[in-house]
Amino acid sequence: MNNPSTDTPPPPPLKRNSNDVGWEYGLLCDPRVPEKVRCRLCGKEFSGGVYGMKEHIGHLNGNVSACPMSSKEDQEKCKNSIMEAKEKKNKKRKHEEAIRAEVNINKNSNVEELEKELGPLKAPHFQVWARVDTSYSVSVKEPLLNEEKQRTKEKLKALEEEWDREGCSVMTNSWTDMKRRSIMNLCVNSRGGTCFLSSKDASKDSHTGEYIFNYIDKCIEDLEAEKVVQVVTDNATNKVAAANLLKEKRPRVFWTGCAAHTMDLMLEGISKLHGFAKVIEQAKAVTIFVYAHHTTL
Known part of the structure; x- marks a missing residue:
C-alpha cells in the first residue's frame, strides 16, 4: 500500500504564459529546458520552442515534422502567426533604416558648420565630441590618447616601485x-x-x-x-x-x-549530496516556473 505522505502527485502541464498562438498547441516538457516542447495534438516531443511548434502544426517544411492531427484551421492559424511575425520584423528593420538615414551627418562637414546647425550646444564636452566625429578628429584624439597613456604610465610606475620594495x-x-x-x-x-x-x-x-x-x-x-x-x-x-x-x-x-574556486568546489560537492540535491532541483524548478510566468505576478 502506498504511503500518502511520500507519494507526490504528477506536476500539472507547463505552458508558457504567453499570448503566442503556438502555446495553444504546445506544452513545456521540462521547466528546466524551455526549448523542449510537446504537441498537445499528437504528443510528439522536439526542440525548437514555440516557433518550432507553429512549424509543426502549420505543416511548414524545415526544422520539424508535420503534425498528423492538425486541422486546416490549425495550420492556417499557425502559418498566419509566422507570417505576421516576419512582417513585423521587416517593418521594424525598415523603420530603423529610415531613422538612420534621417540622422546621417556628412562626415566631411567641418566643426563650425555642425555647431551652426545645432545652435546652443556650445558646451566644451560637446565641442570635443564634435571634433572627434568630424574631419578634425585626429587633432583631438591624439592628444587625448597621449594624455591617457601618460596617466596610465604614472600609475604603473608607482606599482612597479612597490613590486621592487615588497x-x-x-x-x-x-x-x-x-x-x-x-x-x-x-x-x-x-x-x-x-x-x-x-x-x-x-x-x-x-x-x-x-x-x-x-x-x-x-x-x-x-x-x-x-x-x-x-x-x-x-x-x-x-x-x-x-x-x-x-x-x-x-x-x-x-x-x-584560488580561495573563491576552492569554496565553489566545496559548495558544488555539498550540492550533490542527496539531502541537498533534491531541494536544489526543486528550487530550480520553482525559479524557472516563476520566470516563465512572470507577467502574471
Whole structure:
C-alpha cells in the first residue's frame, strides 16, 4: 500500500504564459529546458520552442515534422502567426533604416558648420565630441590618447616601485568569450592594487600543465623573478600540474589555489549530496516556473 505522505502527485502541464498562438498547441516538457516542447495534438516531443511548434502544426517544411492531427484551421492559424511575425520584423528593420538615414551627418562637414546647425550646444564636452566625429578628429584624439597613456604610465610606475620594495603576486585565469574563443589572462597583484599584464587567445592550443607553466614562467621572467612572491590559479588539474613544474624550477615562488574556486568546489560537492540535491532541483524548478510566468505576478 502506498504511503500518502511520500507519494507526490504528477506536476500539472507547463505552458508558457504567453499570448503566442503556438502555446495553444504546445506544452513545456521540462521547466528546466524551455526549448523542449510537446504537441498537445499528437504528443510528439522536439526542440525548437514555440516557433518550432507553429512549424509543426502549420505543416511548414524545415526544422520539424508535420503534425498528423492538425486541422486546416490549425495550420492556417499557425502559418498566419509566422507570417505576421516576419512582417513585423521587416517593418521594424525598415523603420530603423529610415531613422538612420534621417540622422546621417556628412562626415566631411567641418566643426563650425555642425555647431551652426545645432545652435546652443556650445558646451566644451560637446565641442570635443564634435571634433572627434568630424574631419578634425585626429587633432583631438591624439592628444587625448597621449594624455591617457601618460596617466596610465604614472600609475604603473608607482606599482612597479612597490613590486621592487615588497614583491607581487601573479594571477592567471581563463574564460570563453561569445565567439567560443578561449582567452587566458595574466594579472599582477600587490598592496597597491591589481594590474592587467597580458592576454592571449589560446583557442587552438591544448591547455596542458606544461603549456600553462610556460605562459606563467615567461611572465615571471618579464617581471624579474626576485619580485614574484606567489602565483595564484584555480584548482583545475592542469593548473595543479603547472604548479608542480613551477615548484621544480622556482622553489622560492609559492603556488596558491584560488580561495573563491576552492569554496565553489566545496559548495558544488555539498550540492550533490542527496539531502541537498533534491531541494536544489526543486528550487530550480520553482525559479524557472516563476520566470516563465512572470507577467502574471
